[in-house]
Amino acid sequence: MVFNSVHFVVFFAAVYALYRLLPHRGQNWLLLVASYYFYASWDWRFLGLLLASTVVDFFCGRYIAAREAPRQRKAALILSLAFNLSMLGFFKYFNFFADNLHALFGVCGFRVDFFTLRVLLPIGISFYTFITMSYVIDVYRRTIEPARDLVEFGVFVAYFPHLVAGPILRASLLLVQVSKPRIIMSSQVAEGLWLILYGFFKKMFVADNLAPLVNATFAGSAHPGGLEVVLAVLAFAFQIYGDFSGYSDIARGTSKLLGIELNLNFRFPYFAATPQEFWANWHMSLSAWLRDYLFLPLSYAFSKRLDGVGWLGLRDDFWIYASATMITMLLGGLWHGAAWTFVLWGAYQGLLLVVFKVATGGRRKRRRRSHPVVVGLGIAGMFALTCYGWLLFRAESVAQIASMTKAIFTGFDPNMVALTTMGLPLVGYGAPLALLQAIEWKTDNLDVVFRWPAPLRWAVAGVLAYLIVLFGNFEGSKFIYFQF
Amino acid sequence: MRFRSAFTSKWVVIAAILACQFVAFEVGLRLAGGSEAAPEFQRLFVTDPRIGHRLRPGVQTRFRTSEYETTIAVNRQGVRDEEIGPKAPNERRIVVLGDSLVMAAQVELNQTFCKLLEARLNAARPGGAIHYRVINAGVQGYGPVEKYLFYRYVARTFDPDLVLIGLYPGNDVTQARASAYRLAGTGAGTGTGTGASTTAPVGESVGVWARRIVRRSMVLQVIRLRVLTLLDHFGRAPEVYAPLRAYLQQPPPEVDEGLAVVRECVSRITAVALDQHATTAVLLFPTRFQVDDNEFRYQQKGVAEAGQILLRDGATERFKTTLADLKLPLLDVLPALRDASRGGPVYFTGTAHFTSRGHAAIAEALGAFLDSAGIVPATEGTR
Numbered sequence: 001m002v003f004n005s006v007h008f009v010v011f012f013a014a015v016y017a018l019y020r021l022l023p024h025r026g027q028n029w030l031l032l033v034a035s036y037y038f039y040a041s042w043d044w045r046f047l048g049l050l051l052a053s054t055v056v057d058f059f060c061g062r063y064i065a066a067r068e069a070p071r072q073r074k075a076a077l078i079l080s081l082a083f084n085l086s087m088l089g090f091f092k093y094f095n096f097f098a099d100n101l102h103a104l105f106g107v108c109g110f111r112v113d114f115f116t117l118r119v120l121l122p123i124g125i126s127f128y129t130f131i132t133m134s135y136v137i138d139v140y141r142r143t144i145e146p147a148r149d150l151v152e153f154g155v156f157v158a159y160f161p162h163l164v165a166g167p168i169l170r171a172s173l174l175l176v177q178v179s180k181p182r183i184i185m186s187s188q189v190a191e192g193l194w195l196i197l198y199g200f201f202k203k204m205f206v207a208d209n210l211a212p213l214v215n216a217t218f219a220g221s222a223h224p225g226g227l228e229v230v231l232a233v234l235a236f237a238f239q240i241y242g243d244f245s246g247y248s249d250i251a252r253g254t255s256k257l258l259g260i261e262l263n264l265n266f267r268f269p270y271f272a273a274t275p276q277e278f279w280a281n282w283h284m285s286l287s288a289w290l291r292d293y294l295f296l297p298l299s300y301a302f303s304k305r306l307d308g309v310g311w312l313g314l315r316d317d318f319w320i321y322a323s324a325t326m327i328t329m330l331l332g333g334l335w336h337g338a339a340w341t342f343v344l345w346g347a348y349q350g351l352l353l354v355v356f357k358v359a360t361g362g363r364r365k366r367r368r369r370s371h372p373v374v375v376g377l378g379i380a381g382m383f384a385l386t387c388y389g390w391l392l393f394r395a396e397s398v399a400q401i402a403s404m405t406k407a408i409f410t411g412f413d414p415n416m417v418a419l420t421t422m423g424l425p426l427v428g429y430g431a432p433l434a435l436l437q438a439i440e441w442k443t444d445n446l447d448v449v450f451r452w453p454a455p456l457r458w459a460v461a462g463v464l465a466y467l468i469v470l471f472g473n474f475e476g477s478k479f480i481y482f483q484f
Numbered sequence: 485m486r487f488r489s490a491f492t493s494k495w496v497v498i499a500a501i502l503a504c505q506f507v508a509f510e511v512g513l514r515l516a517g518g519s520e521a522a523p524e525f526q527r528l529f530v531t532d533p534r535i536g537h538r539l540r541p542g543v544q545t546r547f548r549t550s551e552y553e554t555t556i557a558v559n560r561q562g563v564r565d566e567e568i569g570p571k572a573p574n575e576r577r578i579v580v581l582g583d584s585l586v587m588a589a590q591v592e593l594n595q596t597f598c599k600l601l602e603a604r605l606n607a608a609r610p611g612g613a614i615h616y617r618v619i620n621a622g623v624q625g626y627g628p629v630e631k632y633l634f635y636r637y638v639a640r641t642f643d644p645d646l647v648l649i650g651l652y653p654g655n656d657v658t659q660a661r662a663s664a665y666r667l668a669g670t671g672a673g674t675g676t677g678t679g680a681s682t683t684a685p686v687g688e689s690v691g692v693w694a695r696r697i698v699r700r701s702m703v704l705q706v707i708r709l710r711v712l713t714l715l716d717h718f719g720r721a722p723e724v725y726a727p728l729r730a731y732l733q734q735p736p737p738e739v740d741e742g743l744a745v746v747r748e749c750v751s752r753i754t755a756v757a758l759d760q761h762a763t764t765a766v767l768l769f770p771t772r773f774q775v776d777d778n779e780f781r782y783q784q785k786g787v788a789e790a791g792q793i794l795l796r797d798g799a800t801e802r803f804k805t806t807l808a809d810l811k812l813p814l815l816d817v818l819p820a821l822r823d824a825s826r827g828g829p830v831y832f833t834g835t836a837h838f839t840s841r842g843h844a845a846i847a848e849a850l851g852a853f854l855d856s857a858g859i860v861p862a863t864e865g866t867r
Contacts, residue, residue, distance in 0.1 A: 006714055219778050420550070421833070458498050462505045470509060470706050474713050 001041040004203055004248045011038070019127075019258060022437055024181040028155050030260070031178075035158035042123045042164070049087060050128060050158055050234060056083050058153045060274060061139045065146040073140060080136040084129045088444030091125055092338055124164035126335055128157055130289055135171045147349050152178045152237075165244070166286035167265040174260070182259035194450050194461065195253030200472075201464040202246030202433060203443040209429045211241040213422050218394055225411030229404045231422040233391045237383075238430040240364040240390065241270065242284070268441040273354040273378035274360065277428065290328050298324040304380040321357060336393070341401065345392040352385060432467065506703055519549070520624075522702055525589070528556060528569040528575065529624070535633045536666065538562055538624055539587075551593050551832050554588050562638055564593065565620045573641050575863040578618045579600075579639050581631040581753070582650025586622025588843065589830055594618055594842040600847030605860065610853070622650065627659025628749035629666050635753050640760060640849040645861035647757045647764045648850075649750055654771035654836070655727040655798030657742030664745045667752075724790050727771070728783060730799035732792050743806045750807060763859050765813040768800055771833045775821050820849035 001007045015034045019027055040047050060080035064073045135156070138144045149155035156175045163166075186478045217232035224232065248265035255262045279287050302320045310321060325451035326347070333346015388465075395401045439449050449460050494797035514522065514765065519830060525547055530540040536861050544557040550826045559567045562586050575743050588596040609616075621639045623630070631649065639647075659802035698704040724732065730739050773779040773796070780796055787794040795801075800816060807814065821830050821842060854860045 152523065215782070219781075407599065424550075454494070455497055459501050459505070462498075462501050466505055466509050466703075469710055470703065471511075474710060 001038055001324070003247065003254075004200065004208075006301050007041070016257060016377075020184075023281075026048040026184070028151050028178060030149055031155045031159060035155065035160040035163060036197050037428060038160040039124070039163060041159060046125075049091075049125065053084065053087065053128060054154050054157045055150075057081060057136050057157075058147060060136050061146040061153075076141045077136060081133060082135050088125060088129045088482075105326055116131055127165065127168055128163065130286075132157055133174075133287060134168070139173060144175075147171070147175055149179070155480075156402055161255045161258075161260075162262055162474050163246050165251075167248055167260060168264050168289050169285065177260050184257070184259040188256045188259065191254030191447070191450060192253040193254065194457075195249045197461055197464055197468075199246040199249030199251075199253060201468055202242040202249065204472035204474070205464075205467050206429050206433050207239045207246060208241030208243075208475070209471065209472075210242070210326050210339050210426065213238055213438065214394065215426060217422075218396060218400070221236075224407060225418070226407045226409070227414055227418045229391070229407050230412075231418060231426060233387050233394070235422070235426050235430075237387050238393050238426070238433065239269070240345070240393075241266070242433060262282070267446060270383055270387075270437070271441040273375070273382050274356050275382070275385070276356060277348065278382060279349070279353070288331070294331065295324050295328040298327055308315050318357065320474050322354045325353050325357075329353065335379065338365050341392055341395050344398065344401065346391055348392055392404065429471075432463075487581035505864065510701060510703050519702060519706075519776075519863060520589075522547075523700060524698075526705070534637050535630050536663070537623075537625065538634065538638065539564065546840060547589055551834055554589060554592050559692075561642070563619060564619050565598075565625075566593075568617075568619065571837065573613065574613060575615050576619055576646075576753065577614065577642060577644045578646045578648060578861070579621050579635070579642050579644035580618065580637065580648045580650060581626075581635055582767075582769075583626040583652055583656075584624040585629075585652055585837060586620060586650045587624050588620070588838065589624065590711075590835065590837045591840050591843060595843055597838075597843040597846040597850065600844055603849050604847060604851045605854075619644070625818055627658050627661055627663050628746045629663035632749040632752050632756075633666060634856065636756055640756060644757070644760065644762045645754060646854075646859060647762050648767055649764065650767045650769060651746065651750075651755055651773070651803060652769045652804050653730055654769075656746055656803075657730040657739050657799070658726045659742075660745035660752050661738055661742035667745070667748065724787055724792055728787060730802060731771075731794050731796070732787070732798065733795050734792065735798075735802075737751070739802070743802060746803070747806050748811070750812070751810060754810065754812065761767070763861070765815065765854075765857065765859055766793065766807060768803055768814065768816045768818070769846075770797075770800060770816075770818040770821060772836045774800070774818055775825050813853075813859055815850060815853040817846050817849050820845045 001011060007282065011034070015030065020032055022030055036047060036050070039050055057080055060076045066074050067076070095376035133149075135144075141148050147156065155178045156169075156171060159169075159178075160172065187442045212234045214232050217228055245266040248262075252262045252264075263285055265284050267281040267284065269278050272281055299320055302323050303316075306316050306319050306323075329346045329350030330343060331346070333342045333344070333349070336342045336345070391404055392401055394402065436449065440446050447450065449457060452460070490528065498837065511521065519525070520642045524545045528539055528543055529537050529543060532538045532599075534570050539558040541558060541560050541562045547554050547556055558566060559565055561568050572775055586596075586598070588598075593599055598618045602616055605616040605618070618640055619639075621634065621642075623634060626634065628651065635647065698708050732743070749765065755765045758793040773783045778854075780794075780853075800818060804814065804816070821838075824830050824841055824845035828841050830845060831837065831840055832839055
């Protein structure tokens with residue numbers, strides 16, 4: 001069941017109508033049942049995994065909180081992490097590692113027949129395992145209290161607006177809201193409806209209309225020239241942003257209608273001037289998760305080993321940062337999918353972060369006070385680097401990355417056919433979103449349109465609605481991040 | 485103007501904004517053109533109580549999209565062709581029944597396979613003893629039922645020697661099933677009676693009036709299509725797009741029902757043709773994914789996600805099997821289009837219709853087929 005389907009509209013309308021009638025406890029039961037139905041509508045067989053993850057982490061959290069002995073607490077933490085990581089590893093990475101080991105042995109001259117399982121990827125597994133892991137770690141660190149009620153904890157894990165593609169929520173934000181009675185204010189409803197409309201615009205008008213351009217260029221049989229590659233990558237930059245931030249907006253909007261606030265996941269990332277700034281504004285919930293549960297612990301561990309070590313004229317704090325960043329981004333890349341293209345993308349993003357750290361010496365510039373030309377050049381340069389990253393991300397294989405990179409630098413042949421068949425749709429579908437984003441960025445306010453005077457706000461909403469109805473893609477295609 | 489409450493004034497302002505935007509989008513779409521929902525295109529059609537709709541006799545329009553620009557002229561007899569006068573003694577007529585693939589609004593008339601076939605037949609038999617006329621009797625939106633009714637009520641007056649029935653497995657099954665009710669009362673006879681009632685009930689006349697309003701607005705046309713798409717989600721087997729269902733390895737029962745209607749229509753056309761001493765043959769057009777590998781992979785993936793298996797030529801084979809016992813000459817133009825696609829696109833990108841290359845390939849294959857099947861009406865004796 002995708003958000004952009006009749007099935008979801010009917011499902012949500014029914015849930016919402018009932019939700020408004022029930023008391024707090026009843027609302028939580030309804031959210032739990034609805035969330036399990038939502039998940040089961042993808043594939044009911046994987047519901048067991050979600051239930052197992054919920055039960056194991058609920059009791060691990062309770063056990064950790066109730067014990068004082070460090071060994072007992074650590075044992076429960078390890079049990080929880082091992083359970084979640086082995087589940088994720090098996091369902092998401094088994095095929096990848098089996099295939100690569102098979103190939104590696106083949107290169108070494110050994111013929112080893114691994115038993116291969118065509119393991120299906122349970123939808124949303126990367127998201128809900130990260131959610132439950134962060135919960136247990138936070139309980140272990142004593143930064144939060146454990147959940148007292150299994151139903152409330154079940155809602156926290158399976159809450160349908162964010163279940164299959166985030167945002168990756170922390171217990172400190174969601175569990176607190178689930179456990180308290182909710183008051184739904186009219187301003188919250190209006191804001192929720194605006195976010196839903198904006199999300200559908202991003203998904204159905206921008207992302208789904210640009211998808212055919214991207215798919216045709218990245219199809220295995222296509223041999224695009226440099227200009228086609230550049231246009232397809234630009235289209236993909238809009239597509240993935242429209243798709244993923246559109247999903248997040250719909251998730252936040254539907255959640256607001258239910259009286260629950262979800263955290264922000266995107267903050268005009270394409271207006272970033274450095275990789276650090278990009279990652280602070282792109283998939284913010286994942287960035288924060290990786291920072292808190294991977295990067296900082298790794299930095300701490302490396303700081304013990306590399307204390308006082310300076311190489312190549314660079315101080316120890318640089319090497320600590322570089323090592324922790326590269327490992328975090330490589331794993332972050334792999335989190336997106338079991339393929340070498342994602343690993344390459346992670347390595348590329350890690351390198352960008354490290355190189356910019358060296359170049360800027362870690363200084364934070366006050367960009368908004370710089371000359372507009374300097375700001376513009378910085379943003380354009382970073383956008384170009386981000387787009388090359390999207391080529392690595394979207395490519396079907398490493399060989400395709402090589403051939404497309406070669407095409408950009410050696411086969412750039414401007415032609416009217418590509419400009420009209422790809423360039424015009426790119427401008428037509430991308431420009432309205434770019435304009436809205438530019439206004440939001442300029443005012444440094446994501447809700448600026450919603451804060452405009454009512455007639456102006458309604459006019460913008462009307463235009464978005466017309467664009468969706470007249471030109472939107474109504475095929476109900478899945479969101480890209482569902483595969484992760 | 486004073487409103488009773490802030491609530492009312494709010495909704496009046498919203499309605500005014502939406503109305504202004506409606507006008508702006510309507511103007512924008514009309515200026516941009518490029519859609520079959522455009523009034524320029526829609527004015528080609530007129531409601532017909534017997535058939536549903538048909539081409540408006542005598543109308544001419546210019547149709548432009550980002551991929552093509554064509555002139556479409558409908559003659560006084562109501563087909564996209566030159567005027568059809570009395571049949572000369574040395575004239576042999578081939579009437580091609582079909583839908584948008586035959587009508588071919590995407591190419592000029594002289595580039596359609598009908599006219600290319602006509603030129604080929606006349607060039608192959610020089611001397612002027614026999615003159616061939618291939619009449620394009622295709623109408624956009626026709627399924628097998630409408631093709632039969634159009635032949636029965638309109639095209640039979642063209643006095644054909646050969647009737648070619650163009651079938652499109654892509655959506656003929658769905659359309660045949662949806663229009664089957666129109667067959668009731670028309671029988672297998674060959675009379676020229678009106679068949680269906682010419683007097684529309686009140687509900688229907690309101691519907692006709694509403695359709696007329698909708699047809700005049702591009703914005704409303706698109707909204708209508710969106711509503712139909714959404715309603716389709718509530719139908720049976722919503723997970724597979726309706727035109728693909730005839731290609732499934734395990735098709736739903738509605739496919740067999742639709743095929744039975746297709747067979748009935750072809751049988752009825754043959755009966756009417758026989759009464760006119762005309763021969764009948766069938767043309768099977770493939771859908772785009774049967775020719776385009778990338779398109780097939782894309783559709784196959786979508787169908788697989790719905791737990792089904794897409795057979796690339798499944799519907800074509802089902803049509804052949806269904807029509808086999810009628811023992812009619814049948815040409816599947818798929819191989820010809822696959823061959824031709826190696827040299828360039830045979831379908832347009834934004835529509836599932838043939839390019840001029842596709843039409844040329846079909847004309848060539850059709851000419852060879854008519855020759856090999858020995859059904860080119862050559863002399864008086866062949867009738």
